Amino acid sequence: MKYLRNIFKGMAVGVATLxxxxxxxxxxxxxxxxxxxxxxxxxxFDDWKKHFSMLFQIGIGGLAGILLFSRLLESALNSYSFVMRFLFMGVICGxxxxxxxxxxxGKKDID
Structure with a gap:
């Protein structure tokens, strides 16, 4: 289940890159x-199997997010440019x- 979560998080990272x-x-x-x-x-290189697994999951998800959603975002931006601008601003502000x-x-107030 953790692997699937990492792949979906990677997909979100890939979409955010767009x-x-x-x-x-x-x-x-x-x-x-x-x-x-x-x-x-x-x-x-300390534990390359464990670290490769994590990087592979995030990387596959990111690549899938870019490939699956790039055309969708492009067509949405062309068709609904005004709405998409506000969506992008909302994602940034959110x-x-x-x-x-x-x-x-972890920061402490210094008096």
Whole structure:
């Protein structure tokens, strides 16, 4: 089940790569896989089977997301450009609170 979740998260990252103003890195932070992804890359040769599995799942999902949704987003953008602009702005603004919360975790107020 975890494998399937990682593939779907990878698909969301792939779709986010297609959206102007949203990066795949932002989506990895929102989905909580950024730290695992960076760890898998940085210590790949320590346990390469485990890390390859994680990277493969996210990579396959990302590639599938790009291939499956690129034409859909392109046709939607051509047909409903006004609505799609607001969708893109909503995705960008909707991700800001999560990014802010993630950036303030562990910080202490200095008086």
């Amino acid at each position: 959206v102007p103003g949203v990066s795949g890195g932002t989506m990895t932070i929102i989905f909580g896989i950024y730290d695992n992804l960076i760890h898998s890359i940085s210590s790949f 991700g800001l609170p999560v990014l802010y919360k993630k950036s303030t975790i």
